[in-house]
Amino acid sequence: MQLSSLLTVALLPLAALATPVPQDADVVSPSELFKRRTPTTCSIVRAAVNCRSGPSTKYSAKKKLSKGSSHSFVCVVSGECITLDGSTNCGWHYSLSAGCYVNGHYTSSQCTLDPQAPPPYDAEMEKGPLLLLIAGANGDATIFQQIAVPLSEHFTVVAYDRRGFSRSELQGPQNYETRLATDADDARRLIEHLSKTPAIVFGSSSGAVVALTLLIRHPSAVRALIAHEPPAVNLLAEAEALQWRTFFNDVYDVYREEGVKNGMQKFVAGVLTREEAEHLRARSSSGDAPERSAANIQYWFEHEVRQYTSADLDVGVLKNLADRLILAAGMPRATVSRIGRIKLCRRSLGWIFWNYQGAI
Structure with a gap:
């Protein structure tokens, strides 16, 4: 099932x-399902941020956001499309090297989310x-x-x-x-x-x-x-807990010494049946973008598998x-x-x- x-x-x-x-x-x-929303509190971590009206325009002095100030716009990491109303339709494509779209302005600011x-x-x-x-x-x-x-x-x-x-x-x-x-x-x-x-x-x-x-x-x-x-x-x-802790430590060691692919193969062989392994491979091949999936797997190896x-x-x-x-x-x-x-x-x-x- x-x-x-x-x-x-x-x-x-x-x-x-x-x-x-x-x-x-x-x-x-x-x-619609799974539309991105984020917390509405952030702080500017640069001394000042220059804003512009769009990705093709030059930097202007339309607005200055001072370091340490708080703002009500929805804030995510640099390079993501954001607006005041939480929608994701900005009207143009964003660039990781350029910045974010914020309520009609384009900014290269990096923001930190409120820890709470x-x-x-x-x-x-x-x-x-x-x-x-x-x-x-x-x-x-x-x-x-x-x-x-x-x-x-x-x-x-x-x-x-x-x-x-x-x-x-x-x-x-x-x-x-x-x-x-x-x-x-x-x-x-x-x-x-x-x-x-x-x-x-x-x-x-x-x-x-x-x-x-x-x-x-x-x-x-x-x-x-x-x-x-x-x-x-x-x-x-x-006794059984010790066996499994040893197994997961071995999985981590294989990942560190031989890479993600071999580490995952050892993990799958130890915890999944053949049918489950085939199901996992099929789901993975039709899921996240390869770079996103690879980053997730590596993060899991480092901080969760043990x-x-x-x-x-x-x-x-x-x-x-x-x-x-x-x-x-x-x-x-x-x-x-x-x-x-x-x-x-x-x-x-x-x-x-x-x-x-x-x-x-």
Whole structure:
């Protein structure tokens, strides 16, 4: 069963779990699926920024934006098309070397997002409770694109590129020692930005680890959580957990010594069945642009393949929140070893477990 089918079956019965999201003016529905929106607070980091009316004109003194000043226009990194109303139709193509379009002006400014602002997100705003979808290893919201439309009949569906992936470009130094906590805090800020009530959260793979961390750190933000195949090996018996930590460390070593391709081959051979591997290759070949996908994979190798799989999740807190937590897994054949491992966690912790026939 495809991940989209799992989402449909698993999430539709949860439609009555939360109050519908208020139709606040700040979270107006985009006119089409997955239109880019960003926080509305930024600061100028250059001493002064010259603006011009378009990409073919010379710099002029139409407007000066001083260092340290704040402005109300939507702000993203240099080179992206932005306007005051959140639309993406600027009327001309942008250039990475030239700058951004800002409400009729063209500027080469580099902006830093407010550290307390929610991450950029994509949304299909229809009706029903807020459903936040957290992507796994590729960190990219578009993995949920096909399922977002049918789910939007019952939910306000929101997905986002996790910090450091795809369009969520990093701004300034990052503390990678606390990256998982920051990832969870990003999700919490987004929920609070969009809704006055807790959200239903779905996380897959690494995204499931983020979602579990969100539940542990910010339980008031989560009404219900579906964790789809979280690779949280420290929840296993120590002997098996050690085997998996060693495996993921070996995967990282192969990546560093032999490159992304060989590192990914070792990873796939160790965690996926042949059918799942073929499905992953087919999906990858029709997904992101090659350069975007490659950057995401490399970022995942550096900051997640060892760190997120070996995260120490607070089992005591999770036990106390078991009524909000559902573990889910796809199963292409009658028996798959990882399903047994997840069931073991379920038996010891008292979690609800949903098992689906079919590939993830």
